[in-house]
Amino acid sequence: MNEPYRPSSTESVSPDQEKEKPWKYVGYKVFSRWVASDPSFFVLRRFGTLNARVALSLQDEIVQLEEELDYMDKTYSHRDTPDAHNGTFREDPFDGPLDRQELVRVVLPEKLRKYNSFLNSYADLVSRGTCRPKEISKVRNWLRNLRPTAIDGKECEYIDHDDDLISVHPKFQSPGRDFLESIAFGSRFNRDGIPWLRKWFTRKAPKNVVSLNNEGTFWPNDQRMERVSSVVISLAGLAMLIGPIWALAYLESITHRLAVISCFIVVFFVVLAVTISRLYEALAATAAYSAVLVVFLQTGTASSSQLITKAL
Incomplete structure (x- = not known):
């Protein structure tokens, strides 16, 4: 061997x-x-703390540039400043230490690109849970x-x-x-x-x-487990539908019928609440299941009433 x-x-x-x-x-x-x-x-x-620290640092860099741009806008719009056209990108007259055009077209895009790329990549990482x-x-x-x-x-x-x-x-x-x-x-x-x-x-x-x-x-063995899981869930679902029908067929008292239906509804909701992460989905499915059982109850009650009428 x-x-x-x-x-x-x-x-x-x-x-x-x-x-x-x-x-x-x-x-x-x-x-x-x-x-x-x-x-x-x-x-x-995923280094959540470090990623948060880096994101906050990148954010602060952009905030400082934002404040610098606001200062430029206020300065160039002041009444004591020589008249300038603040509604054009093509002929922005201001350069030197306060170069508004370079800030908007070069510095800010690079900083924002880095910031957005970092946040998007981290958001994708966090979405994994x-x-x-x-x-x-x-x-x-x-x-x-x-x-x-x-x-x-x-x-x-x-x-x-x-x-x-x-x-x-x-x-x-x-x-x-x-x-x-x-x-x-x-x-x-x-x-x-x-x-x-x-x-x-x-x-x-x-x-x-x-x-x-x-x-x-x-x-x-993922394939085998998923196949067996599908079979088990299918059988359980059929049992939750067929079980009440047979149980109601052998019960005449309305109190007993309601007790059986209530038990099946509770079991159904507990199973869904454990297996489904969203509670409202479990409640919606349980409401639909309850409506089906109520139809079974009404059908069974009507049949029993007809039998009693014929006997009389």
Whole structure:
């Protein structure tokens, strides 16, 4: 049986030697491959405080130029100043220490271009949002537990800035996918997850990152998890629609019928509130679902009344 490709060390290095000196045989060479192997591992700082400091500094530079331009305009418009045409760019007569034309056409455009470019790039960075705790924990686990000392201690500290971390390639995961992943790979309530389900939802590690201690890293099979998630959500949705119909068919008391409908509405809203970030969307969907159940209730009540009338 062929041994897996191990790019972290040369052929002359034994596993024991690699474990003994990970900083020499692993280092950034393996860590970079591992980070690039899955979007959830590519976590970096956005340096929010430093970006704010730079933005404020650029803003202040422009404010000073704005004040200088206002001073020029007031000076050249004063009644004691020789008459000048302040409504032309082409024949602006003022130059020298107070060159209004150069300020407007050269200095300000360059400063504003730099300021706008910086703000736009940072806005794009901020729009990615903060990292999810489980993404941070994966990287922290590699740095602190799986490969301790492979990366310099000071250079590992970036992973402790939880509120300042972003995913470089954030990938969308459906609520059902998040639920399955928490069950299979573990969560705060079940850290170990379910071994057999985790194995089924895990894909093989990329060849260029296969090396020692990768047994602690799991690469989710995204396609399989999304397919299973779609099936689970579809079945749950059908159950929420078909369940009330069958339940109401066996109940005659209006109180019992209302209790069943209320329970289904509450469950439906709780599920949506947990899986949908916008509360008003969950309320709107719940209102539509409630309207459907009310139709079921009216239909069932009408059928029961007809049966009673016929019996009489």
